[in-house]
Amino acid sequence: MSDEQLFAFESDFVASLRCIPMAVRMKLDRVAIKLTLRQWSRFTLDDRQQLLRTPCRTHREIGDYRRLLVELVACRAGEVAGALTNPPEPLWEQSDSVPEIVAIHARSIKASPPAPAQWSGLTELQRFALLKLTRDNHDNVNFVPAMREFGII
DSSP states (O other): OOTTOOOGGGTTTTTTTOSOOHHHHHHHHHHTEEOOHHHHHHSOHHHHHHHHHSOOOSHHHHHHHHHHHHHHIIIIISSOOEEOSSOOOOGGGOOSSOOHHHHHHHHHTTOOOOOHHHHHHSOHHHHHHHHHTTOTTSOGGGHHHHHHHTTOO
């Protein structure tokens, strides 16, 4: 599973990429840029696919991805790309223990949190998705479908 993965729980918008998929959201967090849905909607399908396919792991790739994104926002939306004011701590990179926020959220919806072995067996992108789906300002309805898709419940 790669950083280009599109999940089944995202299937309602995968074909058109009308919403920002988790794979791109993770890259946005890595480059510390806030991309609005309005800006994303100004991108062509080719732009969106390029942002999905372009690697963003090494320092060089992160810099290249950031430049590409800034250029696309300027070109397509006529705006300056905004920085994330509080970039999230990359807890998805830690596979040794389940972040407390994931465990708390799972329990709050009466689901069992992932066991440590399950968490460590997930890809970074899967861990990122679960973390993202626990945030108050995010649509959390996909948390349980994501846990199901990842074989946790």
